Amino acid sequence: MTDVPGPDASSNGQPLHLRLHVARPGPNSLRAIDNLSELRREEGGDEWQVDIVDAAEDPEGALRDGVLVAPTLVRVVPLPVVKIIGDLSDRRTVVATLRQR
């Protein structure tokens, strides 16, 4: 796990740190990348840190982090770690989950 508690961390909430595990060029993965960037725009997530990790680059890394399916979105910050699987097409669920404390 990457530790990111930024200097601007406040009680209100730190900026989100998200990691999206994908397997390009899988259609689910490509859709998830699109859906996430759209969501970020809509939610005003300019502050968010978003890493996109392709399984082809570090195939064993995903397994190590307990990531099995493509795509998987991991909320690294704030804790607790939350995982969302799927192409993020169910936007309402994604937003609700990311806001979860």
Add this chain to the structure above:
Amino acid sequence: MSARRSESEVASSDASQTVLLPRGPSKALADIDGLDQMTHGGLPRRRMTLVTGDAGSGKTVLALEILARGFRTYGESGIFVAFEESPEQVLSNAASFPWAPGDLGSEQLLLIDARLSPDIVQAGDFDLSILLAGLSAKVKAMGAKRVVFDSIDALLLLLEPGKELREIYRLRDWLASEDITCILTAKAGVPEPALERLHGRLQFIADCVIELSHRLSEGVSLRSLCIRKYRGTRFSENTCPMVIGSGGIELGGVWGDIADHPASNERVSSGMEELDRMLGDGYFRGSSTLVTGSPGTAKTTLGGVFAEAACKRGERALVITFDEVVSEVVRNLSSVSIDFQSQIDAGALVLQAVRTESKSAEEHFLVIAALLKKYEPRCLVLDSISAVLKAGGHANGMAVVQRLMLLTRSLGITLLATSITDTPNPSAEASRLQISTVADTWIHVSYAVQGGERNRALTIIKSRGTKHSNQVRELVLSDQGVTLADVSVVGGEVLMGTLRFERETEAKRSKATARLALEIERRKQELAEVELQARSDLLVRKLELGRVKLAALSAEEESAERDWTDDANDLQRLRSPDEENAPRRKPA
């Protein structure tokens, strides 16, 4: 099993031939006795094998054993992907087995925790490509050949209907490209539409489907394994009883070709001269004999004499007694002068007591098979198989006993099994005791109550391939040993015991009487003949006398006539000339 291995070697060396015939799938041996025979050489390489079954039917143990043995026996490293249990749980559940992977390094057997945390959120469609990419890397690093996806249904069920099929195909293509022997396990028998649909699809796509089942019958756990399908190859379609024993997955059955075993013409003694004569010349080597009878009919004794005779021939005999104490068996048999103790001491006889309590028939089979392996006897006595027959349902027990008989036959072991029957009529029992159709010889011992006593009657109901006596014999037990006596038949009734003795004495007496009567008759006849002869002599004499008298009279008459004629001539001469009219003088 070595034969199977060489078969696949032969298959691969065929490639050098110019004409390439379509061949069945290349296979990976499981090194589980029975499974490799049922699959005719193992699970398909580069293809998907599905192991299904209810909860607790042994899917995980089977899959893990194939993986662990894959490395231990064939040096093929493997990966176990656990979707439902943690790797620690999986390992600890298998820790007691001899093949337990506890000591294997992660280069040899890697366990991957693939459980989805319960609070994972799903937001749309997903696929397995990250998992497969990760596995590809591991497979490459380890040189792994076998991969198990344990309870993959847990993950696939999260997919929308229709999407799971896509992922199963993805998995199938991945296996082929990675040269992996793959086992998927999935629950069956859960009445849930989504699971049933998934199950159907897995069965459809998998090249080999192994179904495990687990049920309770009369309080005894019964497991079985069945190969539902296996594309492109021969396989055994029969359901095979299974036990999760100390060695892991154990399959009950006869492994090896029975037909290959030549039938023996050699005879072995039953231990009783008279019975040997009734059977033609004893039992056939490698045959099985069933001795039925109600309690106390000396079935055990028949087993005892058979085993003792084997020991005296210098063959090792194994006597397995169920729910009895060894010392009691020895003592009881010594009362009919069967000396087990000295044979045991000499190492010729193994007398083994087996407890039947809460054991399934299948477990009995495995226990007996293990004893056969350990002691390698030439003769086996099971006293009695009723215990096995009762364990966990009759039909199951029957199948086990039949297989046991096939096993001993294939090993060339001569088997004598006793069985308790409750009815006095053996043929009424025949349908219930179907083992009698498998047994080569069937001897029935019954009680005949007659004249206030009970005697044992022995009949050979059948004996394959031998001319055998159809006679009923009385089985006589005494401290001198065991013998068979001819019975007496009077007016269609069989006499035994005291009645037989009386009958025999009576017969002796009446024989003497008959002899006397004959003598008298002969004398009478002689007398008659003598008398007749005398009479006929008398008559002949009388006739002779008559003849003599007659001759005498006729001679007298002749001379008188002659005298008279002479006198007349003289007178004529005297009276001439008037001699014509002269009156003839009559002779006086």
